[in-house]
Amino acid sequence: xxxxxxxxxxxxxxxxxxxxxxxxxxxxxxxxxxxxxxxxxxxxxxxxxxxxxxxxxxxxxxxxxxxxxxxxxxxxxxxxxxxxxxxxxxxxxxxxxxxxxxxxxxxxxxxxxxxxxxxxxxxxxxxxxxxxxxxxxxxxxxxxxxxxxxxxxxxxxxxxxxxxxxxxxxxxxxxxxxxxxxxxxxxxxxxxxxxxxxxx
Numbered sequence: 519x520x521x522x523x524x525x526x527x528x529x530x531x532x533x534x535x536x537x538x539x540x541x542x543x544x545x546x547x548x549x550x551x552x553x554x555x556x557x558x559x560x561x562x563x564x565x566x567x568x569x570x571x572x573x574x575x576x577x578x579x580x581x582x583x584x585x586x587x588x589x590x591x592x593x594x595x596x597x598x599x600x601x602x603x604x605x606x607x608x609x610x611x612x613x614x615x616x617x618x619x620x621x622x623x624x625x626x627x628x629x630x631x632x633x634x635x636x637x638x639x640x641x642x643x644x645x646x647x648x649x650x651x652x653x654x655x656x657x658x659x660x661x662x663x664x665x666x667x668x669x670x671x672x673x674x675x676x677x678x679x680x681x682x683x684x685x686x687x688x689x690x691x692x693x694x695x696x697x698x699x700x701x702x703x704x705x706x707x708x709x710x711x712x713x714x715x716x717x718x
Contacts, residue, residue, distance in 0.1 A: 540689045547695045551702050554665075558706055561658055565713055568650050577648040582718045584638075591634040592711050595666075598627035599704045602673075602697050609693055614680055621677050624700070628670045635663055658710055665703045672696040 569575055576582070602624040608616030639656075646656040676692050679685050686693070 540691045543691050544695060547698065551699065554702070558661075558709075561654075561661070562709065562713060565654050565658065568654060569717075572650060574649070575651055577644040577652055580644055580648075580651075583715055585715050587634060587638060588711065588715050591631050592707065594627050594634075595631045595707055596704055598624045598631075599701050601627065602700050606690070606693060606697050609680075609686060609690060618677060618680055621673055621680075625670050625673050625677070628666055628673075628700075632663060632666055632670075635659060655714065658714065662703070662706055662710055665699075665706070669696070669700045669703050672699060 601620050605617050605620035605624060608614075608620060639659075644652045644655075646652055673696055676696055679692065
């Protein structure tokens with residue numbers, strides 16, 4: 519009996535193994551995002567409890583937050599989710615130029631969001647130590663901003679790796695997980711925007 523394995527069969531087995539490995543990695547990454555969700559949800563719950571039970575919620579002399587600039591930032595950040603989606607699609611079609619353009623646009627939009635947040639912080643009339651409200655505001659927006667910054671760094675890494683010949687021939691886990699992380703960051707911000715800026 520001939521027990522030899524044909525080259526095409528070996529390639530098929532190897533391809534299945536790579537597919538399973540990429541699926542396992544993505545499952546692990548989703549678990550990581552779920553753990554991050556628990557952290558954010560605990561912050562959201564704390565914010566709601568403090569806001570609904572505190573008699574003097576806002577710091578002295580503060581009537582509320584300006585909404586226009588954060589709204590513009592929100593539109594830009596949410597729109598960047600669609601942009602990184604197009605980056606993924608271009609990579610699937612092996613269009614590296616389109617992939618890089620859309621990815622670069624996503625990074626620029628995320629960077630603009632961080633810039634807008636920094637400008638807002640510099641103009642606020644309260645600080646981190648300004649009561650429970652000040653602490654919660656800076657904790658929530660700062661922790662989210664850290665995630666935005668992390669997302670931009672991840673995008674920069676996959677952008678640089680796109681110049682390595684054949685880097686994405688055997689799978690797109692890095693790109694897919696980075697895109698998923700970016701969508702996660704956007705969804706978290708929408709919730710934050712509603713809690714902090716809409717529900718004043």
